Amino acid sequence: MRDAAYVDVPSKHRTGTDKTSRRRRALLPIFVAIIVCVRIACLFGDHTRATIYLGFITLVQSHANTEVALRRPSNETSTSNRTDTESKQTDVLAQEHPNELNVIGFRRLPDKVYARQKTPSNNVIKRPLPNVLLLGAQKAGSTAISDWLLSNESVCGPIKLPGEPQYYTKEVHFFDKDDRYEQGINFYSKRFRHCTMGSRQDSTDFLVDATPNYLAYPERVKDIYNKAGRDAASELRLIVTLREPASRERSLYNHMVHEYSRTGDLDSWYGEVAHQDNGTVMTFDRYIESVLIPRLAADSATPEQRTGMYFDHLARWASLFPRENILVLSYDELQEDPGTFQRRIEGFLGKRFGGRFRRLNEKDGGRKDEPVSRSALDALGQVFAGKNEELYRFLESGGGPEAEQRPFPRFDEGASQDITRGISDTA
16 A cells, blocks of 8 residues: 555645635626626617627636636645645655655655556456666666565566566566567566556555666667556656676676576677687686677667666666656665665655665676786776766756755776775675
8 A cells, every 4th residue: 555655645625715705706797797688688789789799708708817817826826735745745754864854855656557458348458567667787786676675565576477587576678688579568567467466456556677688778668658558658767776887897797707607608698708719708808808899889789788888878768758757876875875875766766665775796707806907997998988978967967856866976986996806796
C-alpha cells in the first residue's frame, strides 16, 4: 500500500462557500435578462428583437469572462495548495531526519505503468511494465542499488522464465538484446505480471528492471512506453550512476577476464580480452592499446561499445524523457557516502526504504593488482576527456530532479590510478 505521507492529493474544494456564492451572484443577472427579453420580445417588432438579442449575447459573453476570472483564483489556489502539501511533507521529514533535508527533494510516487490492449470483445487488458529503470552504467553499482531496493516489500523485480539464466531475476535484457526486443511489449510485461497479482497488487509501488546495459538504448525504451499508451513514458523514473570511465573500463575488463577464465569461450562477448591466435588473456595495457582505443575512435562503434561517453547517452535520454525524471548519481558518492546516495534515490522516488547498501567484491580472475602503465592510462583518459567536459556542462545546465547532486562532482582523476592498487569494487 502506498505511503500516503509522500503522495500529493489535490483537494477538490479549494475555495469553499465564497466561490459558490460569487458564482450564484454572477448567474442572477442572466436569469433576470432572459425573463425581461422574453417579455419585451412579445411586444416589439423584428428590429427591436434583433437589438435585444445582441444585448443578450453581450451579457452572456460578459458572464463567461466572469467565470474565467472565478476559475483563475481556483487554479492559483490549487498550485499553492500543492506547494503547501509538498512543504508540509518536507517539514515532517525534516523533523524526523534534521540532517538530511538538503539532499532529500521528495516528490510524489510515480503511478504504476500498464500497456493497455483491446481484445476482440472490446475489453481492455492491462499489462504491467516497470516504472523504474536502472540504466547503468555497467560496473557502476547497479547490483548494489537493485539488491537494496528489492529487499523492500513495496519494490518488485522481474522473474525469469523457464530456460533463462538466473541473473534475469535482476536484469531482463529486453531493450539491449535484439532477439528479445523484437518479441514486443507482451514478452517484456510477462516478467512483471506477478507484481500486480494477489496480495502484491496493493503492496507494490515500484516495478524495477535493473539492466545496466540500457544506458545505450533510449529510443527503444521510448518506443515501448509510447506504445503502452496514456502517460506511461511520463511516469517512468530513470536512474543512472556514472563512474570515472577509465576505472569503469578496468572493472569491466576484470569481469570479462573472470568469465573467460571460467569458460574459455573466444566467441562470447567477453572473449575479446583474449588473443585470438592462442587464446591467452591480454594484459590491461594491451587491451587498452589493441581493443579499447581503436574501438572508441571508430565511427562504426555501437552506442553500447561507447558506454563511457556518458554525455552522448544522457543527451539522447533528455531529448526523449523529461529531465526531471532522470536522476544522475555519482559512483564516488556511493563509495564514500552511501547513506546520502541512498537518500537521493528515496527523494527521487518519493518513498523511504529499509535496509542499507551491501558492498560487493568484484570477481576479477585475480588480475586486480596487475601493473598498468601510466602511458596507457593517460592515452585512455584522453579519449574520454572531451566528453567528460561536455557531461559536466550538461549537468550544470539544470533541469534535473531536486535530489540530484549540485554541482555534480567531476570525476576523481585519482580513480584511474587506484585501479592498480587492489581496491574493492562495488559490482
